[in-house]
Amino acid sequence: MILQLHAALRERIRTRLVELYGLDAAGVPDIAIQYPPNRDLGDLAVTVAFELARILRKAPRVIAQELADALGPLDGVARAAATPAGYLNIHLDRAAHLRRVLGGPRAAPPGGDSEKTIVEHTAINPNKAAHIGHLRNAALGDTLVRLLRFRDCPVETQNYIDDTGVQVADIIVGFQQLEDRTPEQIRELAGQPRFDYYCWDLYARVTAWYEADNGRLAARARMLRDLEHGGNANAATARFVADRIVRLHLATMDRLNVEYDLLSWEGDILRLDFWATAFDVLKAAGAVTYQPDGPQAGCWVMPIDPEAGADAAGDAEARWKVIVRSDGTVTYVGKDIAYQLWKFGLLDKDFQYGPHGSQRSGRPLWTTRQDAPDDPGEIPPAPRFGHARAVYNVIDTRQSYLQQLLKQSLAAIGHATEAERSFHYSYEMVALSHATARALGYDTSAESDRPFVEVSGRRGQGVKADDLLDRMVAAARAEVRARNAELPAEAADRTAAMIATAAVRYFMVKYTRNKVIAFDIDEALSFEGESGPYLQYAAVRAGNILGKLQARDGTDEAAITAALEALPAEALAEAGGSDLWALVLEASRLDEIAEQAVRTLELSVLAKYAFGLAQAFNTFYHRYPVIAEERRDVRLWRAAAVVHVRRQLTRALELMGCEVPARM
RNA sequence: GCGCGUGUAGCUCAGCUGGAUAGAGCGACGGCCUCCUAAGCCGUAGGCCGCAGGUUCGAAUCCUGCCACGCGCGCCA
Structure with missing residues (x-):
């Protein structure tokens, strides 16, 4: 605008x-x-x-x-x-501006990125329930997706599933070694509700079991080999378990209005030999070299660019990153290089694809596969995945070094352009406030001097995403019922869910990305002040004014817009002067803010902007009556401002994945 | 040790590529519901912007050094 x-x-x-x-x-x-x-x-x-x-x-x-x-x-x-x-x-020209923003079509955004962008986010290990750290990732990732689409950039959202990694291996080891379950028993258990919660606890038990006797790590190594190799009973069980947990993760994300286009399974990358192809490319370019002797004898290694910023001082060996281990298996970086090449359409290989359930909005969700579906006749043709112009990987800052290596390796094999268009969207972790850690019963004495308490998923510590959402929904429901006694229970529940979603998502986006969030449950549960519900409340109030205006004399948005043409501009000054105008101008800045947010990858500016707009509206709301205003022209100018603010605030909330209820 | 990040009000944080009087939320204190929903609004108190230099017409913002804290530097991911 x-x-x-x-x-x-x-x-x-x-x-x-x-x-x-x-x-x-x-x-x-x-x-x-x-x-x-x-x-x-x-x-x-x-x-x-x-x-x-x-x-x-x-x-x-x-x-x-x-x-x-x-x-x-x-x-x-x-x-x-x-x-x-x-x-x-x-x-x-104030009057002209208001007439234009209300009547005109939505201005074409500048953007100019008409080619596909891939955003990878969420990527939760499919071995236990999602926690609040994952919520930050998904909230940021999904908001980035929405911002890019707002600027008319075609976006493909991918969720990477590490089904062949250590964490899944540990869970299967736990079922076998600690619980002595058969594959059939595991599958039956995996069908139970909150299976991800069960695995959360089991994972902690496995960790303790390893710690009690290091020799038990051999079981993990054997399992990992089975999973990576595939084609055996353990691999089949693991994929089944991972799929069940992924579905639970997707259900959690659905509560937050987060959807995807494609699930990319690491197992498929391995089984389809993506790595083998990428390895040939790396070798041909001389990007990796074989170490015949020394501490890394038998490994294929990649030189670490000092600008990657992590070479250990003095140790010549440590300036080489192992890509292929001496036992022939590939490290995480290697797998990621292959995946990144595929994202850009630079790998001479592709997945098979199949549908993976439905999503709330109707957007189809696809999954990668190793084989073509049995009966392709039943299935619509898959879109053309990959082949992106730019790639954003949403991963926390602890992986900066690896993401830097990834970028470097692209450049090393002659894809400097793609290296430039590989963006690591990094953000800081979510820890717990001391008060919340104590409330959960964790011993925080060792970290008493720190501003926050870091928790360990391995030890089963942390706040589960669904637990947080459940508590928020309950709190919101109580508020909604207290304020809207006549609202049917079902409508109240829907409203409570919308409020909880907004509260969580706003909380995760309002901080700048390189700030550690010390998560405090009481603060998150507060729906006052700078919070998602505050923004929703402002939009609801704006809607109420317009609803009442229409109920009284049939003046709807179209009528307001039409009436503006003939309204004298002098009446606009009387309607609220600079107060009203400041509000209108601020509401018009959404496109500028969206642009800034994407350019700097600082999505908190969107949150802050929306909050400021809601604040400005609330002030206006208290100072200038609309319905009760007797002068028609003044009333209509104010109504026009309300229409504009409500539209823009609703759009801003949408960009953060938040809906506006009819009442609250 | 090296690299990255952070240090702003009692607490949690904004302050965009340097720009007009350093802001918000929470907490504290004092007001406002015969008035479009008080999940709201208005007011008061509260700040050597970590420290020291430098660049500039102008620095919370840029540069250098130091201090404190966090993260990273695996044949883990």
């Missing part, structure tokens, strides 16, 4: 600078557009006069004044004014 105006203004100023001062186009500095501290000063502020002062040897004030005089008429701009300090302040 506002970006078009920014672009037109920049272009005009650039033109005038060339005309006024004889600058060549390349010599014009970037024209930064800011927002003055209050609307009476102006609506947009240009600081280019400061930049040019030195080059032109003129006072900023003089340059700003000359620009203001020469600017000329521009659609949407009422006037330009230079300040003594040297700012060039732009005042917009």
